[in-house]
Amino acid sequence: MRLAVLALFVLSPLAAVADVLHMKNGTTLEGRAVTAEDAEEFTFKMGSGGQIQVKRADVEWIEWSSAEAAKAEFDRRRKPGTVEALLDAAAWAKFHGMKDQAEDAWLSVLRKEPQNAVANEGLGRRKYQDRWVGEEEYLKLTGHVKVGNRWVTAEEKKRMDEGWEWVGGKLVSPDDVKRSKGLVEYEGKWVTKKEYDELVKKKGANPEKPPDSGGGDRPPANGGGAGVGARPAYLDDRATPDDKLSDAEKKRLHNDKEEAQALAWLGRGWRALSGIHYRLLTNCDDPDPEFDRKFVSSMDRYWWHYVELFEKTPEQKKLHNIIVHSSSATYDEWLKKYGGTQGVGAFGTYMHSLQFSPAILWYRKVEGVPDNARTTLFTGRHEACHQFVAFYVRGDGGPWFQEGIAALQEPDIPYYLYPYRWDYIRLQVLEGKNDISMGDLIKKSGSLDANQNYSRGAATHWFFLHYKDGLYRSKYIQFLCKGSVDSVAALEKAVGVSIDELDRQYREFIREMDIRRDKEEPKWPPGQKPPGAGNAK
Numbered sequence: 001m002r003l004a005v006l007a008l009f010v011l012s013p014l015a016a017v018a019d020v021l022h023m024k025n026g027t028t029l030e031g032r033a034v035t036a037e038d039a040e041e042f043t044f045k046m047g048s049g050g051q052i053q054v055k056r057a058d059v060e061w062i063e064w065s066s067a068e069a070a071k072a073e074f075d076r077r078r079k080p081g082t083v084e085a086l087l088d089a090a091a092w093a094k095f096h097g098m099k100d101q102a103e104d105a106w107l108s109v110l111r112k113e114p115q116n117a118v119a120n121e122g123l124g125r126r127k128y129q130d131r132w133v134g135e136e137e138y139l140k141l142t143g144h145v146k147v148g149n150r151w152v153t154a155e156e157k158k159r160m161d162e163g164w165e166w167v168g169g170k171l172v173s174p175d176d177v178k179r180s181k182g183l184v185e186y187e188g189k190w191v192t193k194k195e196y197d198e199l200v201k202k203k204g205a206n207p208e209k210p211p212d213s214g215g216g217d218r219p220p221a222n223g224g225g226a227g228v229g230a231r232p233a234y235l236d237d238r239a240t241p242d243d244k245l246s247d248a249e250k251k252r253l254h255n256d257k258e259e260a261q262a263l264a265w266l267g268r269g270w271r272a273l274s275g276i277h278y279r280l281l282t283n284c285d286d287p288d289p290e291f292d293r294k295f296v297s298s299m300d301r302y303w304w305h306y307v308e309l310f311e312k313t314p315e316q317k318k319l320h321n322i323i324v325h326s327s328s329a330t331y332d333e334w335l336k337k338y339g340g341t342q343g344v345g346a347f348g349t350y351m352h353s354l355q356f357s358p359a360i361l362w363y364r365k366v367e368g369v370p371d372n373a374r375t376t377l378f379t380g381r382h383e384a385c386h387q388f389v390a391f392y393v394r395g396d397g398g399p400w401f402q403e404g405i406a407a408l409q410e411p412d413i414p415y416y417l418y419p420y421r422w423d424y425i426r427l428q429v430l431e432g433k434n435d436i437s438m439g440d441l442i443k444k445s446g447s448l449d450a451n452q453n454y455s456r457g458a459a460t461h462w463f464f465l466h467y468k469d470g471l472y473r474s475k476y477i478q479f480l481c482k483g484s485v486d487s488v489a490a491l492e493k494a495v496g497v498s499i500d501e502l503d504r505q506y507r508e509f510i511r512e513m514d515i516r517r518d519k520e521e522p523k524w525p526p527g528q529k530p531p532g533a534g535n536a537k
Protein backbone atom coordinates (compact mmCIF):
# COMPACT_ATOMS: atom_id res chain seq x y z
CA MET A 1 0.00 0.00 0.00
CA ARG A 2 1.07 3.54 -0.62
CA LEU A 3 0.14 5.20 2.58
CA ALA A 4 1.32 8.66 1.66
CA VAL A 5 -0.40 8.70 -1.67
CA LEU A 6 -3.54 7.19 -0.25
CA ALA A 7 -3.71 9.87 2.42
CA LEU A 8 -3.38 12.56 -0.21
CA PHE A 9 -6.18 10.96 -2.14
CA VAL A 10 -8.45 10.91 0.86
CA LEU A 11 -7.80 14.58 1.45
CA SER A 12 -8.57 15.57 -2.13
CA PRO A 13 -10.76 12.94 -3.72
CA LEU A 14 -11.08 14.92 -6.92
CA ALA A 15 -7.34 15.10 -7.50
CA ALA A 16 -6.65 15.12 -11.21
CA VAL A 17 -3.97 12.47 -11.01
CA ALA A 18 -5.27 8.93 -11.23
CA ASP A 19 -3.80 5.50 -11.71
CA VAL A 20 -4.69 3.60 -14.83
CA LEU A 21 -5.85 0.01 -14.74
CA HIS A 22 -4.99 -1.73 -18.00
CA MET A 23 -7.39 -4.64 -18.30
CA LYS A 24 -6.53 -7.80 -20.21
CA ASN A 25 -9.44 -7.20 -22.54
CA GLY A 26 -7.82 -3.96 -23.73
CA THR A 27 -9.94 -1.45 -21.80
CA THR A 28 -8.52 0.98 -19.30
CA LEU A 29 -10.00 2.40 -16.13
CA GLU A 30 -8.84 5.53 -14.37
CA GLY A 31 -9.01 5.90 -10.65
CA ARG A 32 -7.29 4.39 -7.67
CA ALA A 33 -7.15 1.07 -5.83
CA VAL A 34 -8.47 1.62 -2.32
CA THR A 35 -7.62 -1.85 -1.04
CA ALA A 36 -4.38 -3.76 -1.61
CA GLU A 37 -3.93 -4.32 -5.32
CA ASP A 38 -1.74 -7.38 -4.61
CA ALA A 39 -4.85 -9.22 -3.42
CA GLU A 40 -6.73 -11.60 -5.68
CA GLU A 41 -9.58 -9.11 -5.75
CA PHE A 42 -9.46 -5.45 -4.83
CA THR A 43 -11.66 -2.36 -4.75
CA PHE A 44 -11.02 0.28 -7.37
CA LYS A 45 -12.50 3.72 -7.02
CA MET A 46 -13.10 5.24 -10.41
CA GLY A 47 -12.21 8.80 -11.27
CA SER A 48 -15.65 9.20 -12.79
CA GLY A 49 -17.30 8.18 -9.50
CA GLY A 50 -18.41 4.88 -8.09
CA GLN A 51 -16.26 1.90 -7.24
CA ILE A 52 -15.92 -1.59 -8.56
CA GLN A 53 -14.45 -4.89 -7.48
CA VAL A 54 -11.61 -5.91 -9.75
CA LYS A 55 -10.14 -9.38 -10.10
CA ARG A 56 -6.40 -9.18 -10.32
CA ALA A 57 -6.49 -11.99 -12.90
CA ASP A 58 -8.38 -9.63 -15.26
CA VAL A 59 -5.76 -6.91 -14.98
CA GLU A 60 -2.82 -6.76 -17.35
CA TRP A 61 -0.95 -4.12 -15.41
CA ILE A 62 -1.44 -1.03 -13.27
CA GLU A 63 0.11 2.26 -14.17
CA TRP A 64 0.74 4.46 -11.16
CA SER A 65 0.33 8.14 -11.82
CA SER A 66 3.33 8.98 -9.66
CA ALA A 67 6.57 7.54 -11.04
CA GLU A 68 8.39 8.53 -7.83
CA ALA A 69 5.93 6.65 -5.66
CA ALA A 70 6.28 3.60 -7.91
CA LYS A 71 10.07 3.78 -7.78
CA ALA A 72 9.99 4.13 -3.98
CA GLU A 73 7.73 1.13 -3.62
CA PHE A 74 10.01 -0.95 -5.85
CA ASP A 75 13.10 0.05 -3.84
CA ARG A 76 11.33 -0.74 -0.59
CA ARG A 77 10.47 -4.25 -1.76
CA ARG A 78 13.91 -4.91 -3.15
CA LYS A 79 15.83 -3.61 -0.16
CA PRO A 80 16.22 -6.82 1.90
CA GLY A 81 18.24 -8.15 -1.05
CA THR A 82 17.23 -11.77 -0.55
CA VAL A 83 16.17 -13.93 -3.52
CA GLU A 84 12.65 -13.82 -2.18
CA ALA A 85 12.61 -10.02 -1.92
CA LEU A 86 14.14 -9.61 -5.36
CA LEU A 87 11.55 -11.91 -6.94
CA ASP A 88 8.75 -10.06 -5.19
CA ALA A 89 10.14 -6.70 -6.34
CA ALA A 90 10.51 -7.99 -9.91
CA ALA A 91 6.94 -9.33 -10.04
CA TRP A 92 5.66 -6.09 -8.61
CA ALA A 93 7.62 -4.02 -11.12
CA LYS A 94 6.38 -6.13 -14.01
CA PHE A 95 2.77 -5.72 -12.89
CA HIS A 96 3.31 -1.96 -12.79
CA GLY A 97 4.84 -1.69 -16.23
CA MET A 98 8.40 -1.10 -14.96
CA LYS A 99 10.16 -3.46 -17.30
CA ASP A 100 13.72 -2.25 -16.72
CA GLN A 101 13.43 -2.52 -12.94
CA ALA A 102 11.91 -5.99 -13.23
CA GLU A 103 14.75 -7.21 -15.44
CA ASP A 104 17.29 -5.69 -13.14
CA ALA A 105 15.84 -7.54 -10.16
CA TRP A 106 15.71 -10.85 -12.03
CA LEU A 107 19.34 -10.45 -13.09
CA SER A 108 20.25 -9.89 -9.44
CA VAL A 109 18.48 -13.15 -8.60
CA LEU A 110 20.49 -15.01 -11.24
CA ARG A 111 23.75 -13.75 -9.75
CA LYS A 112 22.73 -15.56 -6.56
CA GLU A 113 20.92 -18.51 -8.13
CA PRO A 114 21.76 -19.02 -11.82
CA GLN A 115 19.16 -21.79 -12.26
CA ASN A 116 16.26 -19.90 -10.69
CA ALA A 117 13.28 -20.74 -12.93
CA VAL A 118 11.14 -17.72 -12.13
CA ALA A 119 13.91 -15.25 -12.88
CA ASN A 120 14.96 -17.08 -16.04
CA GLU A 121 11.39 -17.18 -17.30
CA GLY A 122 10.92 -13.56 -16.35
CA LEU A 123 13.84 -12.70 -18.60
CA GLY A 124 12.24 -14.63 -21.46
CA ARG A 125 14.62 -17.58 -21.31
CA ARG A 126 13.57 -21.14 -21.90
CA LYS A 127 14.87 -24.39 -20.56
CA TYR A 128 16.46 -26.71 -23.09
CA GLN A 129 17.52 -29.99 -21.51
CA ASP A 130 19.52 -28.74 -18.51
CA ARG A 131 20.24 -25.19 -19.42
CA TRP A 132 18.43 -21.90 -19.75
CA VAL A 133 18.79 -20.28 -23.16
CA GLY A 134 17.39 -17.25 -24.96
CA GLU A 135 14.22 -17.59 -27.03
CA GLU A 136 16.00 -17.60 -30.41
CA GLU A 137 18.54 -20.17 -29.35
CA TYR A 138 15.76 -22.32 -27.97
CA LEU A 139 13.92 -22.21 -31.28
CA LYS A 140 17.09 -23.15 -33.20
CA LEU A 141 17.80 -26.01 -30.81
CA THR A 142 14.25 -27.32 -31.29
CA GLY A 143 14.49 -27.44 -35.07
CA HIS A 144 12.81 -24.14 -36.01
CA VAL A 145 13.93 -21.97 -38.88
CA LYS A 146 13.37 -18.28 -39.40
CA VAL A 147 11.38 -17.22 -42.45
CA GLY A 148 11.06 -13.45 -42.65
CA ASN A 149 10.21 -12.42 -39.10
CA ARG A 150 8.66 -15.70 -38.11
CA TRP A 151 10.12 -18.83 -36.57
CA VAL A 152 8.48 -21.91 -38.03
CA THR A 153 8.85 -25.67 -37.76
CA ALA A 154 10.31 -27.69 -40.63
CA GLU A 155 6.80 -28.93 -41.41
CA GLU A 156 5.42 -25.39 -41.59
CA LYS A 157 8.35 -24.31 -43.77
CA LYS A 158 7.51 -27.12 -46.20
CA ARG A 159 3.89 -25.95 -46.42
CA MET A 160 4.91 -22.34 -46.92
CA ASP A 161 7.06 -23.49 -49.83
CA GLU A 162 3.92 -25.09 -51.25
CA GLY A 163 2.04 -21.79 -51.13
CA TRP A 164 0.41 -21.91 -47.70
CA GLU A 165 0.15 -18.53 -45.94
CA TRP A 166 -0.30 -17.24 -42.41
CA VAL A 167 -3.72 -15.76 -41.77
CA GLY A 168 -4.62 -14.58 -38.28
CA GLY A 169 -1.88 -16.67 -36.67
CA LYS A 170 -2.80 -19.81 -38.55
CA LEU A 171 -1.16 -21.46 -41.51
CA VAL A 172 -3.81 -21.96 -44.16
CA SER A 173 -3.96 -23.62 -47.55
CA PRO A 174 -3.89 -21.56 -50.77
CA ASP A 175 -7.65 -22.04 -51.20
CA ASP A 176 -8.37 -20.90 -47.67
CA VAL A 177 -6.16 -17.85 -48.22
CA LYS A 178 -8.48 -16.86 -51.04
CA ARG A 179 -11.53 -17.53 -48.89
CA SER A 180 -10.07 -15.43 -46.12
CA LYS A 181 -9.84 -12.58 -48.62
CA GLY A 182 -13.55 -12.89 -49.29
CA LEU A 183 -13.24 -14.73 -52.61
CA VAL A 184 -15.70 -17.42 -53.57
CA GLU A 185 -15.11 -20.41 -55.81
CA TYR A 186 -17.38 -20.45 -58.82
CA GLU A 187 -17.04 -23.18 -61.42
CA GLY A 188 -13.35 -23.62 -60.72
CA LYS A 189 -12.52 -19.90 -60.64
CA TRP A 190 -12.05 -17.57 -57.68
CA VAL A 191 -14.24 -14.47 -57.86
CA THR A 192 -15.35 -11.72 -55.48
CA LYS A 193 -18.64 -12.05 -53.66
CA LYS A 194 -20.10 -9.35 -55.90
CA GLU A 195 -18.98 -11.07 -59.10
CA TYR A 196 -20.30 -14.32 -57.72
CA ASP A 197 -23.75 -12.87 -57.03
CA GLU A 198 -23.86 -11.44 -60.56
CA LEU A 199 -22.77 -14.74 -62.13
CA VAL A 200 -25.40 -16.63 -60.20
CA LYS A 201 -28.05 -14.05 -61.03
CA LYS A 202 -27.22 -14.31 -64.73
CA LYS A 203 -27.51 -18.03 -64.52
CA GLY A 204 -30.89 -17.66 -62.85
CA ALA A 205 -30.03 -20.03 -60.07
CA ASN A 206 -30.86 -19.50 -56.43
CA PRO A 207 -28.38 -16.93 -55.22
CA GLU A 208 -26.45 -17.94 -52.15
CA LYS A 209 -26.65 -15.29 -49.52
CA PRO A 210 -23.94 -14.45 -47.06
CA PRO A 211 -24.91 -15.11 -43.47
CA ASP A 212 -27.37 -12.52 -42.25
CA SER A 213 -25.66 -10.13 -39.92
CA GLY A 214 -26.47 -9.16 -36.42
CA GLY A 215 -28.12 -12.30 -35.21
CA GLY A 216 -31.75 -12.41 -34.33
CA ASP A 217 -31.95 -8.70 -34.82
CA ARG A 218 -32.81 -8.76 -38.50
CA PRO A 219 -35.58 -10.38 -40.42
CA PRO A 220 -34.59 -13.94 -41.35
CA ALA A 221 -33.35 -14.24 -44.92
CA ASN A 222 -36.22 -16.58 -45.65
CA GLY A 223 -38.52 -13.62 -45.85
CA GLY A 224 -39.68 -10.82 -43.67
CA GLY A 225 -43.41 -10.58 -43.90
CA ALA A 226 -46.18 -11.83 -41.69
CA GLY A 227 -46.05 -15.38 -40.59
CA VAL A 228 -42.76 -16.37 -42.16
CA GLY A 229 -40.97 -15.43 -38.97
CA ALA A 230 -42.49 -18.58 -37.55
CA ARG A 231 -40.10 -20.66 -39.63
CA PRO A 232 -37.76 -22.54 -37.31
CA ALA A 233 -34.19 -21.29 -37.33
CA TYR A 234 -32.70 -24.71 -37.92
CA LEU A 235 -34.48 -24.87 -41.25
CA ASP A 236 -32.79 -21.65 -42.22
CA ASP A 237 -31.02 -22.29 -45.50
CA ARG A 238 -28.73 -19.28 -45.67
CA ALA A 239 -25.21 -20.17 -46.72
CA THR A 240 -22.35 -19.94 -44.25
CA PRO A 241 -18.62 -20.35 -44.89
CA ASP A 242 -18.94 -23.80 -43.31
CA ASP A 243 -20.89 -25.06 -46.30
CA LYS A 244 -17.63 -25.12 -48.22
CA LEU A 245 -15.88 -27.37 -45.73
CA SER A 246 -15.20 -31.03 -46.42
CA ASP A 247 -16.59 -33.58 -43.97
CA ALA A 248 -13.15 -33.97 -42.43
CA GLU A 249 -12.81 -30.19 -41.98
CA LYS A 250 -16.22 -30.06 -40.33
CA LYS A 251 -14.88 -32.49 -37.73
CA ARG A 252 -11.65 -30.57 -37.22
CA LEU A 253 -12.47 -29.70 -33.60
CA HIS A 254 -13.96 -33.05 -32.62
CA ASN A 255 -12.26 -34.48 -29.59
CA ASP A 256 -13.44 -37.89 -28.43
CA LYS A 257 -11.33 -37.77 -25.34
CA GLU A 258 -12.74 -34.49 -24.12
CA GLU A 259 -16.24 -35.60 -25.00
CA ALA A 260 -15.79 -38.74 -22.89
CA GLN A 261 -14.43 -36.64 -20.02
CA ALA A 262 -17.39 -34.27 -20.19
CA LEU A 263 -19.86 -37.15 -20.21
CA ALA A 264 -18.11 -38.81 -17.30
CA TRP A 265 -18.27 -35.50 -15.44
CA LEU A 266 -22.00 -35.12 -16.09
CA GLY A 267 -22.84 -38.66 -15.02
CA ARG A 268 -25.43 -41.16 -16.11
CA GLY A 269 -28.07 -40.42 -18.70
CA TRP A 270 -26.15 -37.79 -20.65
CA ARG A 271 -25.28 -37.88 -24.33
CA ALA A 272 -23.17 -35.70 -26.61
CA LEU A 273 -23.28 -34.55 -30.19
CA SER A 274 -20.38 -32.66 -31.74
CA GLY A 275 -20.95 -30.25 -34.59
CA ILE A 276 -18.63 -27.81 -36.34
CA HIS A 277 -18.43 -25.14 -33.63
CA TYR A 278 -20.54 -26.53 -30.81
CA ARG A 279 -20.89 -29.67 -28.78
CA LEU A 280 -24.30 -30.38 -27.28
CA LEU A 281 -24.33 -32.19 -23.95
CA THR A 282 -27.85 -33.06 -22.91
CA ASN A 283 -30.07 -35.40 -20.94
CA CYS A 284 -33.35 -34.00 -22.23
CA ASP A 285 -35.94 -36.35 -23.67
CA ASP A 286 -37.33 -34.50 -26.66
CA PRO A 287 -39.74 -36.79 -28.51
CA ASP A 288 -38.15 -35.77 -31.80
CA PRO A 289 -35.23 -38.13 -32.52
CA GLU A 290 -33.69 -35.31 -34.54
CA PHE A 291 -33.59 -32.83 -31.65
CA ASP A 292 -29.84 -33.10 -31.04
CA ARG A 293 -28.94 -32.69 -34.68
CA LYS A 294 -31.32 -29.78 -35.19
CA PHE A 295 -30.07 -28.01 -32.12
CA VAL A 296 -26.39 -28.40 -32.99
CA SER A 297 -26.72 -27.55 -36.66
CA SER A 298 -28.77 -24.46 -35.84
CA MET A 299 -26.18 -23.32 -33.29
CA ASP A 300 -23.37 -24.03 -35.76
CA ARG A 301 -25.06 -21.69 -38.24
CA TYR A 302 -25.63 -19.14 -35.54
CA TRP A 303 -21.92 -19.03 -34.82
CA TRP A 304 -21.61 -16.89 -37.92
CA HIS A 305 -24.10 -14.37 -36.51
CA TYR A 306 -21.78 -13.79 -33.55
CA VAL A 307 -18.80 -13.54 -35.87
CA GLU A 308 -20.56 -10.83 -37.88
CA LEU A 309 -22.08 -9.08 -34.91
CA PHE A 310 -18.72 -8.49 -33.22
CA GLU A 311 -16.73 -8.30 -36.45
CA LYS A 312 -14.37 -10.92 -35.12
CA THR A 313 -13.23 -14.07 -36.82
CA PRO A 314 -11.75 -15.85 -33.88
CA GLU A 315 -9.42 -18.75 -34.19
CA GLN A 316 -11.51 -21.45 -32.57
CA LYS A 317 -9.34 -24.00 -30.84
CA LYS A 318 -11.98 -26.21 -29.26
CA LEU A 319 -15.65 -26.97 -29.64
CA HIS A 320 -17.76 -24.79 -27.37
CA ASN A 321 -19.91 -26.81 -25.02
CA ILE A 322 -23.62 -26.19 -24.53
CA ILE A 323 -25.29 -28.08 -21.72
CA VAL A 324 -29.05 -28.58 -22.02
CA HIS A 325 -30.61 -29.92 -18.85
CA SER A 326 -33.86 -31.84 -19.11
CA SER A 327 -35.71 -29.37 -16.86
CA SER A 328 -35.26 -26.37 -14.64
CA ALA A 329 -35.34 -28.69 -11.62
CA THR A 330 -32.37 -30.80 -12.71
CA TYR A 331 -30.62 -27.64 -13.81
CA ASP A 332 -31.00 -26.07 -10.37
CA GLU A 333 -29.92 -29.23 -8.63
CA TRP A 334 -26.88 -29.64 -10.83
CA LEU A 335 -25.78 -26.03 -10.46
CA LYS A 336 -26.06 -26.28 -6.71
CA LYS A 337 -23.66 -29.20 -6.84
CA TYR A 338 -21.16 -27.29 -8.96
CA GLY A 339 -21.28 -24.13 -6.95
CA GLY A 340 -23.27 -22.06 -9.40
CA THR A 341 -26.08 -19.70 -8.57
CA GLN A 342 -29.11 -21.88 -8.78
CA GLY A 343 -32.57 -20.76 -9.64
CA VAL A 344 -31.60 -17.76 -11.70
CA GLY A 345 -34.33 -18.38 -14.21
CA ALA A 346 -35.00 -19.87 -17.56
CA PHE A 347 -31.97 -18.50 -19.25
CA GLY A 348 -29.80 -20.27 -16.85
CA THR A 349 -26.47 -18.94 -16.05
CA TYR A 350 -23.36 -18.54 -17.93
CA MET A 351 -20.42 -20.24 -16.38
CA HIS A 352 -17.35 -19.48 -18.34
CA SER A 353 -15.03 -20.42 -15.54
CA LEU A 354 -16.54 -23.84 -14.97
CA GLN A 355 -14.80 -26.92 -16.35
CA PHE A 356 -15.38 -27.18 -20.13
CA SER A 357 -16.63 -23.54 -20.09
CA PRO A 358 -20.16 -24.52 -21.01
CA ALA A 359 -23.12 -22.36 -21.85
CA ILE A 360 -25.84 -23.82 -19.65
CA LEU A 361 -29.57 -23.88 -20.13
CA TRP A 362 -32.52 -26.13 -19.79
CA TYR A 363 -34.88 -27.74 -22.21
CA ARG A 364 -37.82 -25.42 -22.78
CA LYS A 365 -41.19 -26.99 -22.97
CA VAL A 366 -43.96 -24.45 -23.12
CA GLU A 367 -47.63 -25.30 -23.16
CA GLY A 368 -49.14 -24.17 -26.44
CA VAL A 369 -45.82 -23.86 -28.26
CA PRO A 370 -45.49 -26.89 -30.49
CA ASP A 371 -41.79 -26.89 -31.24
CA ASN A 372 -39.60 -27.41 -28.19
CA ALA A 373 -36.35 -27.49 -30.15
CA ARG A 374 -37.13 -24.05 -31.47
CA THR A 375 -38.06 -22.69 -28.06
CA THR A 376 -34.92 -24.16 -26.52
CA LEU A 377 -32.83 -22.50 -29.21
CA PHE A 378 -34.08 -19.09 -28.02
CA THR A 379 -32.20 -19.77 -24.83
CA GLY A 380 -29.30 -21.46 -26.61
CA ARG A 381 -28.53 -18.39 -28.67
CA HIS A 382 -28.67 -16.17 -25.60
CA GLU A 383 -26.30 -18.32 -23.54
CA ALA A 384 -23.93 -19.03 -26.42
CA CYS A 385 -23.70 -15.27 -26.94
CA HIS A 386 -22.40 -14.88 -23.39
CA GLN A 387 -19.93 -17.63 -24.15
CA PHE A 388 -18.75 -16.00 -27.38
CA VAL A 389 -18.39 -12.63 -25.66
CA ALA A 390 -16.40 -14.16 -22.80
CA PHE A 391 -14.07 -16.07 -25.10
CA TYR A 392 -13.53 -13.55 -27.84
CA VAL A 393 -14.82 -10.10 -26.95
CA ARG A 394 -14.49 -9.04 -23.31
CA GLY A 395 -15.15 -10.10 -19.74
CA ASP A 396 -16.38 -6.85 -18.29
CA GLY A 397 -19.30 -4.53 -18.94
CA GLY A 398 -22.52 -4.00 -17.00
CA PRO A 399 -25.71 -6.02 -17.43
CA TRP A 400 -27.19 -3.59 -19.96
CA PHE A 401 -24.34 -4.59 -22.28
CA GLN A 402 -23.90 -8.27 -21.37
CA GLU A 403 -27.55 -9.24 -20.94
CA GLY A 404 -28.79 -6.82 -23.58
CA ILE A 405 -26.58 -8.21 -26.29
CA ALA A 406 -27.42 -11.80 -25.30
CA ALA A 407 -31.16 -11.07 -25.19
CA LEU A 408 -30.92 -9.60 -28.67
CA GLN A 409 -29.87 -13.02 -29.98
CA GLU A 410 -32.92 -14.85 -28.63
CA PRO A 411 -35.60 -14.65 -31.31
CA ASP A 412 -35.45 -16.10 -34.80
CA ILE A 413 -37.91 -13.43 -35.88
CA PRO A 414 -37.35 -9.67 -36.15
CA TYR A 415 -36.90 -8.13 -32.77
CA TYR A 416 -39.96 -5.89 -32.97
CA LEU A 417 -42.10 -8.98 -33.61
CA TYR A 418 -40.80 -10.73 -30.52
CA PRO A 419 -43.63 -10.24 -28.07
CA TYR A 420 -41.81 -11.44 -25.02
CA ARG A 421 -39.35 -8.55 -25.10
CA TRP A 422 -41.17 -6.02 -27.23
CA ASP A 423 -44.20 -5.75 -24.98
CA TYR A 424 -41.90 -4.42 -22.34
CA ILE A 425 -40.26 -1.92 -24.68
CA ARG A 426 -43.67 -0.69 -25.71
CA LEU A 427 -44.77 -0.32 -22.12
CA GLN A 428 -41.70 1.70 -21.18
CA VAL A 429 -40.83 3.76 -24.18
CA LEU A 430 -44.26 4.35 -25.68
CA GLU A 431 -46.46 4.29 -22.61
CA GLY A 432 -43.95 5.78 -20.20
CA LYS A 433 -44.31 3.13 -17.51
CA ASN A 434 -41.09 2.54 -15.57
CA ASP A 435 -39.30 4.40 -18.36
CA ILE A 436 -35.63 5.21 -18.15
CA SER A 437 -33.29 7.38 -20.21
CA MET A 438 -30.57 5.86 -22.35
CA GLY A 439 -27.95 7.54 -20.19
CA ASP A 440 -29.38 6.03 -17.00
CA LEU A 441 -29.63 2.61 -18.59
CA ILE A 442 -25.90 2.68 -19.24
CA LYS A 443 -24.81 4.39 -16.03
CA LYS A 444 -27.08 2.62 -13.61
CA SER A 445 -27.43 -0.79 -15.19
CA GLY A 446 -25.90 -2.46 -12.13
CA SER A 447 -28.97 -1.53 -10.08
CA LEU A 448 -31.76 -1.87 -12.64
CA ASP A 449 -34.27 -4.68 -12.83
CA ALA A 450 -33.85 -7.56 -15.24
CA ASN A 451 -36.44 -6.37 -17.72
CA GLN A 452 -34.78 -3.01 -18.02
CA ASN A 453 -31.37 -4.53 -18.62
CA TYR A 454 -32.46 -7.36 -20.90
CA SER A 455 -35.22 -5.75 -22.91
CA ARG A 456 -34.04 -2.18 -22.92
CA GLY A 457 -30.43 -3.26 -23.28
CA ALA A 458 -31.30 -5.38 -26.31
CA ALA A 459 -33.41 -2.65 -27.90
CA THR A 460 -30.60 -0.15 -27.35
CA HIS A 461 -28.04 -2.40 -29.06
CA TRP A 462 -30.56 -3.01 -31.80
CA PHE A 463 -31.03 0.71 -32.31
CA PHE A 464 -27.29 1.35 -32.63
CA LEU A 465 -26.85 -1.54 -35.06
CA HIS A 466 -29.76 -0.65 -37.34
CA TYR A 467 -30.74 3.01 -37.00
CA LYS A 468 -30.76 4.68 -40.44
CA ASP A 469 -29.43 1.61 -42.24
CA GLY A 470 -26.56 1.14 -39.86
CA LEU A 471 -25.38 4.76 -39.52
CA TYR A 472 -23.70 3.98 -36.17
CA ARG A 473 -23.07 0.31 -36.71
CA SER A 474 -19.32 0.08 -37.23
CA LYS A 475 -18.46 2.75 -34.65
CA TYR A 476 -20.78 1.08 -32.20
CA ILE A 477 -19.26 -2.35 -32.73
CA GLN A 478 -15.84 -0.84 -32.02
CA PHE A 479 -17.29 0.65 -28.86
CA LEU A 480 -18.81 -2.67 -27.79
CA CYS A 481 -15.56 -4.50 -28.37
CA LYS A 482 -13.06 -2.00 -27.02
CA GLY A 483 -14.78 0.98 -25.40
CA SER A 484 -15.77 1.66 -21.80
CA VAL A 485 -19.26 0.27 -22.25
CA ASP A 486 -20.57 1.60 -18.96
CA SER A 487 -19.56 5.18 -19.68
CA VAL A 488 -22.01 7.58 -21.31
CA ALA A 489 -19.16 9.92 -22.25
CA ALA A 490 -17.34 7.06 -23.99
CA LEU A 491 -20.47 6.21 -25.97
CA GLU A 492 -21.01 9.83 -26.99
CA LYS A 493 -17.41 10.03 -28.10
CA ALA A 494 -17.57 6.71 -29.95
CA VAL A 495 -20.55 7.66 -32.12
CA GLY A 496 -20.02 11.43 -32.09
CA VAL A 497 -23.54 12.33 -30.91
CA SER A 498 -24.75 13.60 -27.52
CA ILE A 499 -26.67 11.24 -25.27
CA ASP A 500 -29.77 13.45 -25.33
CA GLU A 501 -29.87 13.40 -29.10
CA LEU A 502 -29.25 9.63 -29.13
CA ASP A 503 -32.09 9.13 -26.69
CA ARG A 504 -34.37 11.16 -28.95
CA GLN A 505 -33.38 9.17 -32.04
CA TYR A 506 -33.83 5.92 -30.14
CA ARG A 507 -37.41 6.82 -29.20
CA GLU A 508 -38.21 7.84 -32.75
CA PHE A 509 -36.78 4.52 -33.98
CA ILE A 510 -38.80 2.49 -31.48
CA ARG A 511 -42.00 4.29 -32.54
CA GLU A 512 -41.32 3.47 -36.20
CA MET A 513 -40.66 -0.17 -35.37
CA ASP A 514 -43.85 -0.34 -33.37
CA ILE A 515 -45.83 0.88 -36.36
CA ARG A 516 -44.16 -1.82 -38.48
CA ARG A 517 -45.07 -4.34 -35.89
CA ASP A 518 -48.73 -3.47 -36.06
CA LYS A 519 -48.62 -4.10 -39.80
CA GLU A 520 -46.52 -7.25 -39.78
CA GLU A 521 -47.39 -9.05 -36.59
CA PRO A 522 -48.03 -12.67 -37.52
CA LYS A 523 -51.33 -14.26 -36.71
CA TRP A 524 -50.51 -17.31 -34.66
CA PRO A 525 -52.54 -20.44 -35.41
CA PRO A 526 -55.31 -21.15 -32.90
CA GLY A 527 -53.96 -22.71 -29.76
CA GLN A 528 -50.41 -21.65 -30.53
CA LYS A 529 -48.49 -19.01 -28.71
CA PRO A 530 -45.79 -16.83 -30.21
CA PRO A 531 -42.23 -18.12 -29.91
CA GLY A 532 -40.42 -17.22 -26.76
CA ALA A 533 -43.68 -17.06 -24.85
CA GLY A 534 -43.39 -18.25 -21.32
CA ASN A 535 -39.68 -17.60 -21.10
CA ALA A 536 -38.85 -16.37 -17.67
CA LYS A 537 -36.62 -13.35 -17.16
Ligand SMILES: [Zn+2]
Binds near residue numbers: 382406
Ligand atom coordinates in the same frame (compact mmCIF):
# COMPACT_ATOMS: atom_id res chain seq x y z
ZN1 LIG B 1 -27.88 -13.84 -19.86
